[in-house]
Amino acid sequence: MRKIIGIGETIMDIIFKNGQPTAAVPGGSVFNGVISLGRLGQNVVMITETGNDKVGEIIKGFMMENGIDTSGVCVYEDGRTAISLAWLNERNDAEYSFYKDYPKARLDVEWPEINKDDIIMMGSYFVLNPALRDKVREFLCYARERGAFIYYDINFRSTHRDEALKLYPNILENFEFADIVRGSTEDFDNMFGISDPIEAYESKVCYHCKTMICTDADGDIRLVTPEMRKTYPVKQIETVSTIGAGDNFNAGVVYGLMRNGVLRDNLDGLDEKVWDDVIAMGQRLAVNVCQSFNNSISKELADEIAAFR
DSSP states (O other): OEEEEEEEEOOOEEEEEEEEEEEEEEEOEEEHHHHHHHTTTOEEEEEEESSSSSHHHHHHHHHHTTTTTOOEEESSSSSEEEEEEEOOTTTSOOEEEEEEESSSSSSOOOOOOOTTOOOOEEEEEEGTTTTTTHHHHHHHHHHHHOEEEEEEOOOOOOGGGGGHHHHHHHHHHHHHHOOOEEEEHHHHHHHHHHOOHHIIIIITTTTOSEEEEEEESSSSSEEOOOEEEEEEEOHHHHOOOOTTTHHHHHHHHHHHHOOOTHOOOOHHOOHHHHHHHHHHHHHHHHHHHSSSSSSSSOHHHHHHHTTTT
């Protein structure tokens, strides 16, 4: 059975609405999607790190409750589990304040076994961070040697915009490792000063990775491959919180790839109808997570989707 292996940070999101704390939810860019995939019955491993503290225990317990293999979790003694304060605005989009206390030695774990066409999900500053880059590169080289399918969600926040030039080699190297690059118009603007998806693909991405998906908040989704350029409209909905929307779009895309039997060898020239199903699944999961304060899809939706596997 193919595995899905996520690599990224874990964090406790404390969500504020109208200046008041509303919910505390385990989160993290890749983590949010991984939890949804666990609820969908996928074989999932998470590579991450937590402190040996109460918050870390809650996060690790939450992973196990949702069927996630935690053998790739580094539990460190010298430091505390990261916390974020997420401030929701009138559109229920979040502005973050992060509180992190990491040790000097990071991500001291044994890599899980990887087999051909297992899907690696990676993203955000975690896989660019100079403090972690050597370990991340080691893992990605191992994954590529083993024939894994690598899905890279850029998720490059405006808070790191002033680091873009310094991180540029790592960004391009991640593109080189990836089979699919998923970014937002905001990501490309923060990294390259380019917000047009086609320009970003033709000037930055296509030399390294042939397949790109670009989202634009509540705007259209653009799929760009050597054979196809397609726009998918996004239905406007009432939201409770947009935290985790992009993360769960990724989870839906990965689930769609698994469900349709998409492998590295058949990704090029993939039938348009398969792409339609993959993108639709991404949208379905993203819509669901926007309708609650949870960072991952509801168990009800997971059961509904699983019933039609």
